[in-house]
Amino acid sequence: MKQRKLGSQGLVVSALGLGCMGMSEFYGFGEESESIRTIHEALDAGVTLFDTADMYGYGDNERLVGKAMRNRRGEAILATKFGFVRDPQRPGERRISGRPEYVRSACDASLRRLGIECIDLYYQHRVDTDVPIEETTGAMAELVVAGKVRFIGLSEASAQNVRRAHAVHPVSALQNEWSLWSRDLEENDQLATARDLDIGIVAYSPLGRGFLTGAIKSPADFGSGDFRKNSPRFAAENFEKNLRLVREVEAMAKRLRCEPSQLALAWLLTQGDDVVPIPGTKRVPYLRENLGALEVRLSADDLQELDAVFPPDAASGARYPDMSFVNR
């Protein structure tokens, strides 16, 4: 498995990671046994980076990942996140906390659920605009000193906040949505800032939450708890427009003799050696297909063609129903 460096603090991970979120929430239901098989298959294939967060499934996702890793902890780089405060009694509500005492208690809770002594990569999931980021990062730095965390990261933090945090403690990774249809970070200075500071980029939702694979044909495909049901990108008024873009990806993938999912991931892998996509799946066949992206070579002409059929601002609809939670 090809390796990539995230940041300049010594963190090295497989070029593709595995996103575990959908195993517990947001994209329909799955069997725990199948999810665990998928994690084990990923480990067997040499995937080392596994991504979870305390808020996924109200802690269930960390428990699941911890269970799957029980006898294989040494093979994995476990990444988790804190920051979203949720109450199962009020599923529609979200709060964000970056208060130092909250950071400490969230970390202890994640360690307990994962059943491990140290988190390899600990992200602030979203910046708390009521707490100076220096205070939150300071608390994360103390966790490193205490041996509870090895490397720190940020998710969806603005360029300015990335710089402020990095001045307190070196940030190894910036995790952002990045894919053919989500390219904000290229335009809003986050990418340039990360590169300036030698911070690695972890690209989340690299398959456009499944859409770029061509497998989603209609908004009616989503069940009631599915995040995509309420996402502007998948809303009826945008769905058909976005599907036309996916048809172009499918046609190009056919010409290149690969799957659309592999083309979408190969495009990201080609953006730089500092980029690690973390496609999410709870199914072994999808995992195998996605890992095939590592073998897809894109020429400069291919990249130009993709840029022409899928320009940066081509997607219709916002990434989130409430964009106030991103780029804080």
Ligand SMILES: NC(=O)c1ccc[n+]([C@@H]2O[C@H](COP(=O)([O-])OP(=O)(O)OC[C@H]3O[C@@H](n4cnc5c(N)ncnc54)[C@H](OP(=O)(O)O)[C@@H]3O)[C@@H](O)[C@H]2O)c1
């Ligand atoms: N930092 C953040 O704020 C943030 C936000 C979102 C996600 N994330 C992380 O990023 C990871 C990846 O993102 P994501 O899961 O949101 O989106 P994604 O990787 O773009 O897409 C996941 C969806 O695509 C489907 N899929 C995967 N491979 C496929 C294939 N080869 N063919 C057809 N369908 C396929 C999956 O189906 P199945 O579910 O049926 O397998 C799932 O519904 C997450 O797991 C999570 O760890 C972070």
